[in-house]
Amino acid sequence: MDEVELRALVPRVLSVLVRRGADFATAEDAVQEALIRALSTWEGGRPSDPTAWLITVAWRAFLDMTRSDTARRAREVRFDTEPLADAVPSADDTLRLYFLCAHPDLTPSSAVALTLRAVGGLTTRQIAQAYLVPESSMAQRISRAKRTVARVGLDQPGDVSTVMRVLYLVFNEGYSGDVDLAAEAIRLTRQLTALVDLAEVDGLLALMLLHHGRRRSRRRPDGRIVPLAEQDRGQWDTEVIAEGVAILQAALARDQLGEYQAQAAIAALHADAQRFDETDWVQIVEWYDVLLRFADTPIVRLNRAVAVGEADGAPAGLAALAEVADHVLRRDAVAAYLHEKNGELELAARLYADAARNAPNLAERDHQTRQAARVNQLLRHER
């Protein structure tokens, strides 16, 4: 049993403890301790019933924590060491756990951290490394989050759209460390699709798979960005992409359209093209129009302008770009691209340099600086 399989047992174990009457915050600490113990002692061979092992160890850890806690407060509280007969968690409990960790009272960063720990079974250290923050800060973030949701409990209904937002954040803003956050987001979303029957949840999973399948081609090993037109499509993971397409088609057939399905449809159209110049930009623009109905954001309009530029030519793209406000992130980069396509090299070079200055991360800054240098070189050759 590898670490990922082990972590998949976490929601069930945590639910059992909570159903037995343990408070969520302490139960979650206890499960984490059992998990860490399992990782260090199972190397020689896993127990015959891993879930039962984890429940037993976590329950003992919970009792120890509560007893030392109560001793400190000089109170006499007794817990039965034997599990209650009726403490059988259901699949619904896992879903409620998702709701709890994505509770609307939590800030996005807290919801992300709590979900990765309590549902994903990652350690505080792994989460801290993945988000490049000190472990002590991440530990504080998680315990504050647990205090915030302490009164909610596992019996209240929640909103699956908040859960999807949290999982999308994990997928989209994963950095580095020894945990692959994109893969973890996919695992947790896949688990969610088994718990709720909604086309949008399937759409979110499809969206993640379709992007994940292309990720090897998006960056060079040194971290350098490779634009879509130059990506080596031979590096795409066709199996992952095929799964994403199949899930998306089944979701679309249910006729409950939403923003994740629309985004996934756009990703699927890119994945469909064997070569960049085979991309069906006309259909992509149509899907951006669908997406605008669900999420009319500057980012969507900006990306739509790129698609319009490919489908109907640079002037049409620039006209679409004119609807996007000036200060929108990456607007310079899109403007530079469209003006270059329109043959206005000097303006494009200036805009690429602006895009580099305003880039939100180093990889993009380097990429836009290279673009500016490339166009300036073209200009020097022309003269």
Place this chain on the structure above:
Amino acid sequence: MAKYLLLKHYRGAPAPVNDVPMDKWTPDEIEEHIQFMTDFAARLESTGEFIDGQAVSPDGVWVRSDGEGRPPVTDGPFAETKDLIAGWMVIDVDSYERALELAGELSAAPGAGGKPIHEWLELRPFLAAPPTVAE
């Protein structure tokens, strides 16, 4: 061991010897520069002298409190700000001489024409915790 801050400025430092803005370099020269920076940080990591390196956006604002119960006041960004930090590297080295040596190497990163930029970097010692033996 002592920690030092190596500061790189967008504006405010004296002009470098090889003073050409990066977007006017050739793509190959940019490649060479980025590779140099990556290798430099990797080498300091391997010697155990690297602590942190970050770049910051040129866009920033000034912020101050406007009293209890009121939102903070912001001002700027000011295009005329004379001193603008671009990024930093924190190193932990055995001596001031070693810190100087490393700052010198970093300043000689290749630029336009493949020649060293010779840019001015600011070297600032950290104010460390007081030592155990004080007398």
